[in-house]
Amino acid sequence: MNESLLRELVPVVIGVLVRRGADFAAAEDAVQDALVEAVRVWPDDPLRDPKGWLITVAWRKFLDAARAETSRRHRELRVESEPAPGPGESADDTLRLYFLCAHPSLTPASAVALTLRAVGGLTSRQIAQAYLVPEATMAQRISRAKRTVSGVRFDQPGDVATVLRVLYLVFNEGYSGDVDLAAEAIRLTRQLAVMTKHEEVAGLLALMLLHHARRPARTAPDGRLVPLAEQDRGLWNTRLIAEGVDVLQAALARDRLGEFQAQAAIAALHADARTAEETDWVQIVEWYDELVRLTGNPVARLNRAVAVGAADGARAGLAALAELDPALPRYTAVAAYLHERDGDPVTAARRYAEAARQAPSLPERDHLTRQAARLNAQLRS
Incomplete structure (x- = not known):
């Protein structure tokens, strides 16, 4: 049983069912039932078209559930016939699922959990372990989120910025249990980047890659934090850095600067320095100026004060800091x-x-x- 393949197919199949008329909660339940069937059947009967099989079985599970509900409530079945099996996959289906899971009606925590379940294909147990909460608690959170977005129909494009914020929340959770959420966030952002060709999606992907590249050096063997200036740069993942820089440069070439591209540019300048002393702090200050212009974010202003202190001296940094709220x-x-x-x-x-x-x-x-x-x-x- 190829678990990674199943996880990749989950959002595709849910998206197909939603496009065919199933509401989100019913579609997600049907896909989970189909996955249980796949675990039972596939090891003994390997399939040439697992995606088509899952779509067909999930749709039948949905129809069975809908018919049972209709019988119970004595009302007409809204979905009367089963569409013929077909390719079914569409980038628009999965993209719509991203937007649905990051719907503005959801809290950030619920949006993250639903994204990991429906788009990431993780189980409630895996998500609960990653967030260090009981499985029942996470299952309830996901169930509430599914009910919230059930019946939502998209008659206009979803908000890419909201999806990016949800993915960034996933990335910043790091890892625990048997799921590396940072790696999962990168996987999902890669997928979104292929579907949208959006420069800010590319910016977020570059930022994640550049931050993730430094992860081996962030913590000492005894568990203590290692500040950036003291990290062993020989432990940084140069392959991820090179990929992040390439992705960023392609995004910047589109000349539609956004906050994630600006943050990635700052991370790239840190990654480019062979030693802490060689860091180009002047350019970093310039990118923080762009970031502040784009967002007005007080945290960006705080980080800018650090960069100003490195570029122009500690007194200048303290002067920049004095302009900010001490409660930050x-x-x-x-x-x-x-x-x-x-x-x-x-x-x-x-x-x-x-x-x-x-x-x-x-x-x-x-x-x-x-x-x-x-x-x-x-x-x-």
Whole structure:
């Protein structure tokens, strides 16, 4: 049984059933039933056309369920006949499924779960393990999301930006359990890039590839975080970096700049530097200027302050930081870093300790605590 093939076929088959008239929840249920049948039948009877088989069986499962529901409610069956088996696959079907799973009526958490289930082909158990929640909790979340989007019909193009934000949320979850969500997000974004040829989809794909390339160097063997400047660049995946740069350059050539392309350009400049000292901070500041112009995002402004501090000196970075809201996440950590670069270890140590108390994760808290301890030890010596 080829599990990866099944996962690739799930969104295609759901999309076909929805196009034929099934509502989303019923289509997804029918496909899951067909997958159970495939697990039972395929090992003993390998198929030449697994996609066509799944479409046919899933459609019959849907019709059976619809007829049973009709009988129970004594109303006319909306779908009266079974279309003849055919190729069935259409990029539009799967693309419509992306838009449906990222529908504005869903919360971000529900959109992510539904995307992983319907487009990614993951089971509720796999998604629950990845998010470290009970399977029953995840199943309920997915069930509610399916009910929310059932009956939705697209009479105009969906919002690519919303789909990209959902995929980026998946990517940023990283990995746990037996599913690597970062790799899954890259797979789904690759698929979307083929279907849409949209420059921002390409920008997000490039950004994911460039970030993913650095993953082996981000964590030390003992589990502690390794800042970018201290990472062993020999551990970076040069194949992913080269692919990310190629994808980005093709997107930028279309001359329709978006936020993900700008973020990817910043990541590419970091990846291009053989050492931290060779980083082209001036260009990075310029790209942050573009990103701020495009989004006005306060987090982008915060990261820009770090880049300004590296390009023009810590005082300039602190001046840029002073224009921002101190309540921003990681504001205090950036302040600590810039004060240390400005030669003020007393203030830096105090701000690192403050930042550690505010840290959103245990690894980040431990890293900031070590920074504060390091400076305090230097002050005592």
